[in-house]
Amino acid sequence: MPRRYLLVKILYGRALTDQQFHDALNASVRTHFGDIGFARIDPRIIKSDQTTATSIVSCERSAIRELESALALITDCEGASMAVLVLAVSGTIKGLRKRRVR
Amino acid sequence: MAQTLKIAGYSTVGLTIPTGLLPERVKSMRQTFQDQGIATALRIDLGSTSRTELLRSLRRFRNIYDVVGVKCVNARVATVASRDRRVDVVFFDPVMHNVRFNHSLARLLHGALEVNLIASLLTLTDTGILFRLRKAIAVAQEHNVKVVLSSGARNAEMVRAPLQLSAIASTLGLSETASVAGVSSIPLSIITENVKKRKPENVEEGVKIIVSSRR
Numbered sequence: 001m002p003r004r005y006l007l008v009k010i011l012y013g014r015a016l017t018d019q020q021f022h023d024a025l026n027a028s029v030r031t032h033f034g035d036i037g038f039a040r041i042d043p044r045i046i047k048s049d050q051t052t053a054t055s056i057v058s059c060e061r062s063a064i065r066e067l068e069s070a071l072a073l074i075t076d077c078e079g080a081s082m083a084v085l086v087l088a089v090s091g092t093i094k095g096l097r098k099r100r101v102r
Numbered sequence: 103m104a105q106t107l108k109i110a111g112y113s114t115v116g117l118t119i120p121t122g123l124l125p126e127r128v129k130s131m132r133q134t135f136q137d138q139g140i141a142t143a144l145r146i147d148l149g150s151t152s153r154t155e156l157l158r159s160l161r162r163f164r165n166i167y168d169v170v171g172v173k174c175v176n177a178r179v180a181t182v183a184s185r186d187r188r189v190d191v192v193f194f195d196p197v198m199h200n201v202r203f204n205h206s207l208a209r210l211l212h213g214a215l216e217v218n219l220i221a222s223l224l225t226l227t228d229t230g231i232l233f234r235l236r237k238a239i240a241v242a243q244e245h246n247v248k249v250v251l252s253s254g255a256r257n258a259e260m261v262r263a264p265l266q267l268s269a270i271a272s273t274l275g276l277s278e279t280a281s282v283a284g285v286s287s288i289p290l291s292i293i294t295e296n297v298k299k300r301k302p303e304n305v306e307e308g309v310k311i312i313v314s315s316r317r
Binding site for chain 1: 106109110111220223224258259260261262263265266267269270272273
């Protein structure tokens with residue numbers, strides 16, 4: 001199935017591990033779209049960069065709007081407030097890397 | 103916050119200014135956003151509780167601010183605000199159960215309906231909020247009412263990218279085109295129109311001075 005890749009910026013006071021972001025993302029998707037929605041969206045964290053606080057997240061192409069919503073509705077992680085901003089969306093990881101360089 | 107807005111990809115933002123704020127303070131606030139390359143539009147949110155109070159506020163503030171929003175706290179205010187051409191956007195507090203955006207208001211509305219998505223969804227845990235937002239969006243779509251999507255952010259943590267706001271609106275039932283227009287063309291056209299109207303050469307709607315008699 002074709003996928004979409006999102007470049008996201010994480011605004012969080014402390015250093016965030018991949019596992020923490022993974023848990024926060026999965027919890028948001030499950031809360032707002034349920035287990036069936038989770039299976040349909042199929043969110044995956046491809047790569048994270050701690051220095052720039054950015055991550056590349058992927059999902060099913062047809063469920064891009066749901067993933068964007070779920071990312072917007074992440075509010076906290078382990079008690080501290082957190083916000084996730086979608087910076088760019090692309091059909092390939094290479095496309096996102098180009099944008100990150102820009 | 104200006105920096106976060108820049109990262110999120112905003113080019114213009116509406117700054118809600120309290121009425122008593124000193125002009126110097128307003129200027130410095132606008133400068134902060136300008137330094138980040140973000141244009142600002144001054145906005146006022148009127149929370150009048152009666153028809154007379156609302157009309158008085160509109161007379162007083164319409165020419166000072168770029169955008170006039172009315173918070174509909176009761177049905178009477180909602181009706182007057184929807185009917186009045188000076189009102190740019192009307193919005194409803196999702197917590198208030200006594201007044202909602204319904205078909206009769208949609209038929210009257212001259213301006214646009216504003217939906218504060220993030221402020222509503224993040225600060226409130228009531229599940230009925232989603233239902234009320236869905237209902238308001240469905241009514242607006244049925245009557246072809248313009249919908250402005252706003253984050254209603256009061257701090258940097260509440261800022262979300264325009265793309266995300268439109269995504270939330272589409273998952274709540276707004277069409278793809280309307281949700282994109284709600285964060286781009288509709289708010290921009292409101293600001294552009296009002297800035298044009300506030301220019302000194304503008305006499306009234308459709309009438310403007312082209313050549314001044316003074317040399």
